[in-house]
Amino acid sequence: MEWRGIAYITLWFLSITSGFLALCCPTVPLMFIYPQAFRYIIGIIFSVWEMYPTILMRLLFNTRFIITGDHINPFDGALLIMNHRNRLDWNFLWGGMYYSSKPPAHKLKMVLKSAIRHVPFAGWVMQLSGFLYIHRRWDHDQSSMEKQLKYFRDVNDTHQITPYNTSDCNLYYFHLLNLKGSSIGVALTFPFCGFILERWGWPYVFYITGMIGMVWFLAWWLFVYDTPAEHPYISEVELVHITSSLTDVVSTKKLPIPWKSVLTCVPFWIALSIQWSTGWALHTLMTQTPTYLVLMFGWNPEKIGLWSGIPHFTRFLFSLALSFVIDSLMATGRYSRTCVRKISTTICTVVQALLIVALVYSGCDQFLVNGFLLLAMTASGASTSGPLSIMVDLSPNFASVLQGFSGIIGVIPGMISPFVLSYFTNDNNTLEAWQHFFALSGVLIAIPGLLYNFIGSSELQSWNSPIPTADPEIADTNGSSTTAKK
Incomplete structure (x- = not known):
């Protein structure tokens, strides 16, 4: 053969x-x-x-x-x-x-x-x-x-x-597999790295995962293109389907970015605060919780990797299940886009914050600690049908710009969280110190979710389709148009 x-x-x-x-x-x-x-x-x-x-x-x-x-x-x-x-x-x-x-x-x-x-x-x-x-x-x-x-x-x-x-x-939720592909990656990587670490040490963890990353980059370089029309393997049928499915809120031409309208848009800033919230929750659970499990139970790296990876599988599955529920609610016509986003956002902020606090206040009970860890990470799966979709809701035409800001804000907590933890636990690595850190984390995670429930929005913004200023008869005023005086 x-x-x-x-x-x-x-x-x-x-x-x-x-x-x-x-x-x-x-x-x-x-x-x-x-x-x-x-x-x-x-x-x-x-x-x-x-x-x-x-x-x-x-x-x-x-x-x-x-x-x-x-x-x-x-x-x-x-x-x-x-x-x-x-x-x-x-x-x-x-x-x-x-x-x-x-x-x-x-x-x-x-x-x-x-x-x-x-x-x-x-x-x-x-x-x-x-x-x-x-x-x-x-x-x-x-x-x-x-x-x-x-x-x-x-x-x-x-x-x-x-x-x-x-x-x-319906492949309307195919993007879920894209956005939550990271969950599958983490779920597999945690136990895999624990296995490597237990047998060969830290250097090989970085060698092997680095090589996997390079192989992935090569595949990305070879098979990913900027637009469907540029892809050599796309069929005419598929190309027509993609281009014909674009709604009238998405421009086919390059538009000038309405920076003033973007930077003065309250829903945009609320959405950024939620990205901070969910970023803090995710990085805290991924990077700090394994250390906490070692402190509380003295587990070896292989066991830590297994129990740290399993919640990411449930996170992925929950994101799929919740998207089904959210779509069903919107299909009834009784719930606005903002309403269903608030449901998802509340789960991945307020509910997750309560579960994270409950985790650290469960003491040395392995069943409760791992149970709350599983539930907290699972709740973060709601971010796909909540915070991760808000920027596209606000402005499909400028979603790449908004997502750029969102991505920056979302990763900053990953850099700050370890320094905050060290403030509480440096020379005082006790359960009480960890409780203070997780209590503060709960507050930081919950507040943006509450703000979104009160003053947030996921409705299409007027500046999504700015009127070109090249027309002398038309002026752009913060997303709304006025006729120039003659």
């Missing part, structure tokens, strides 16, 4: 295995607690994964997908029939479905032989994703298919069937 074939199979199976362990397994409790959210999250995970084999085939084999006929609307019912000629050609169906769906949003499910469900990882993932398994005996398959279709109907998960069954999957 050619090396590219081996590479494809290896990377394909590794993605299935890691996805099952890291993403799918943690969602299983939701299957019993909140089935609708479980199906929603699994649908997003699997539909995003479908792009992976498509990209692999493009990169490894230079595969081209040519689609003829009408596009598939993923929001309509459809019966898709494919009679594949060998055991591997069904891999091309992933790319075919991706390019033939318009918009390219779907969950591709197959009707498979029952024995495949027992294949490690691959069969298990397809079970969680709702694939239909049959024995090819109608007297047996009829009842099992009726039960599964009833389940989909009960959880409001509309779908289409064939030997391949496609369910609609």
